[in-house]
Amino acid sequence: MKKLPTKKTGFVWHEIYMWHDTSGFCGSSRSSDFIQASEHYENPEPKRRIRNLLEVSGLLEHLTPIAAKPIDKSDLLLVHTEAYIDKIQAMRGVGGEVDEETPLGIASVDIAEKAVGGAIAATTAVMKGEVNNAYVLSRPPGHHAEPDFGTGFCVFSNAAIAGAYALQYLGAKRVAFVDWDVHHGNGTEACFYDNPNALTISLHQANWFPQDRGAVEDVGRGSGEGYNINIPLLPGSGEGAYLYAFERIVLPALRAYQPDLIIVPCGFDASIEDPLGRMMLIEDSYRKMTRLLMDVADECCRGRLLMTHEGGYNPNTTPFLGLAVMETLSDAQTGICSPNLASDKKRGYQALQDYQKKHVDSLLDYLQSVDNGPLAT
Ligand SMILES: [Zn+2]
Numbered sequence: 032m033k034k035l036p037t038k039k040t041g042f043v044w045h046e047i048y049m050w051h052d053t054s055g056f057c058g059s060s061r062s063s064d065f066i067q068a069s070e071h072y073e074n075p076e077p078k079r080r081i082r083n084l085l086e087v088s089g090l091l092e093h094l095t096p097i098a099a100k101p102i103d104k105s106d107l108l109l110v111h112t113e114a115y116i117d118k119i120q121a122m123r124g125v126g127g128e129v130d131e132e133t134p135l136g137i138a139s140v141d142i143a144e145k146a147v148g149g150a151i152a153a154t155t156a157v158m159k160g161e162v163n164n165a166y167v168l169s170r171p172p173g174h175h176a177e178p179d180f181g182t183g184f185c186v187f188s189n190a191a192i193a194g195a196y197a198l199q200y201l202g203a204k205r206v207a208f209v210d211w212d213v214h215h216g217n218g219t220e221a222c223f224y225d226n227p228n229a230l231t232i233s234l235h236q237a238n239w240f241p242q243d244r245g246a247v248e249d250v251g252r253g254s255g256e257g258y259n260i261n262i263p264l265l266p267g268s269g270e271g272a273y274l275y276a277f278e279r280i281v282l283p284a285l286r287a288y289q290p291d292l293i294i295v296p297c298g299f300d301a302s303i304e305d306p307l308g309r310m311m312l313i314e315d316s317y318r319k320m321t322r323l324l325m326d327v328a329d330e331c332c333r334g335r336l337l338m339t340h341e342g343g344y345n346p347n348t349t350p351f352l353g354l355a356v357m358e359t360l361s362d363a364q365t366g367i368c369s370p371n372l373a374s375d376k377k378r379g380y381q382a383l384q385d386y387q388k389k390h391v392d393s394l395l396d397y398l399q400s401v402d403n404g405p406l407a408t
Contacts, residue, residue: 032089036361041156041165042094043149044082048170049075052136072307073184076346078170081353088354088365095162099148109195110188110222112179129181143171143186150193150339157335158201164336164360172341174210174296177221183240190296190339191222197292198228207290208232209281209324212298212341213308215245219296225255230288232281236308237263247394250401257404260284265390269311271383276391277323285327287405292335293328299343299352303375307344313375314355314368321359
């Protein structure tokens with residue numbers, strides 16, 4: 032370790048999360064008469080490798096382990112409908128599928144509930160000040176799960192439930208979400224669409240997944256109007272475009288909103304190396320975005336910041352992105368970086384392009400025209 036941590040970072044992990052079995056389905060390379068079946072994108076490997084790199088790097092022993100809280104139906108009911116919960120729980124012990132791309136193995140319902148329990152336990156530790164911040168490295172992911180349906184490999188809306196739990200039981204009055212997974216955070220959006228006590232911000236590749244979701248015009252409904260901020264970025268966006276969107280939209284919105292807790296549905300699939308996105312972020316980008324959110328969390332809410340793991344599908348590079356984020360959260364330096372980092376830094380179009388700047392400016396113009404919300408002028 033080049034620099035030991037100065038922050039206490041909670042870490043939720045359990046080997047059982049890796050036993051959520053998605054085999055038998057093959058994502059966009061689903062088996063057909065003409066292509067050999069391959070592994071599901073949402074397989075354990077990238078996440079297990081994050082955990083293992085944390086150990087090998089020496090950072091793991093400086094993180095504070097947090098055990099998942101056992102949950103019951105009332106926790107799921109914070110955001111999900113009873114009919115949806117019943118549909119999922121009927122697959123306990125037998126498996127099935129949430130939708131055609133979201134299969135469940137025989138243990139997956141228990142594991143999905145434990146992912147929720149991990150997010151709740153981490154939120155509790157952050158809100159009570161037992162840790163400065165926390166990372167939940169769990170499976171299955173959650174940010175595509177809406178109140179009454181799941182999709183995109185997601186079963187229960189982990190981050191949304193954690194936020195709702197903080198509002199309901201932990202004294203938070205306002206919770207903000209900053210979802211930087213390359214795919215739109217439709218689940219988190221839907222769970223709070225009419226609720227001004229949650230500010231849901233999603234940076235994502237424009238009209239990528241789910242299709243026809245994540246438009247800037249989707250600003251919330253009723254008293255929640257203005258409290259859903261979609262930032263659909265153009266394919267090929269690199270660090271410059273993301274940081275510009277942070278500077279112009281994300282950070283001003285957070286400062287105006289003054290949340291009691293910031294939750295990041297943290298996907299690493301906006302990375303330049305990821306097979307399920309067409310963006311260009313590198314390790315340093317994730318370090319910078321994490322740092323920016325830590326700073327605004329220091330300003331607004333005593334540094335309370337929680338990240339729940341979402342996407343990130345390249346088994347060779349995702350671990351370094353996870354390490355970069357957790358090093359930053361804990362204010363440590365291991366001195367370890369991806370062997371690809373030097374070459375990735377030299378790739379073209381990483382800086383903010385003029386057309387990207389105009390695009391982000393136009394998104395901000397629209398958001399400022401909304402009657403309510405943190406960016407209303
Ligand atoms: Zn994703």
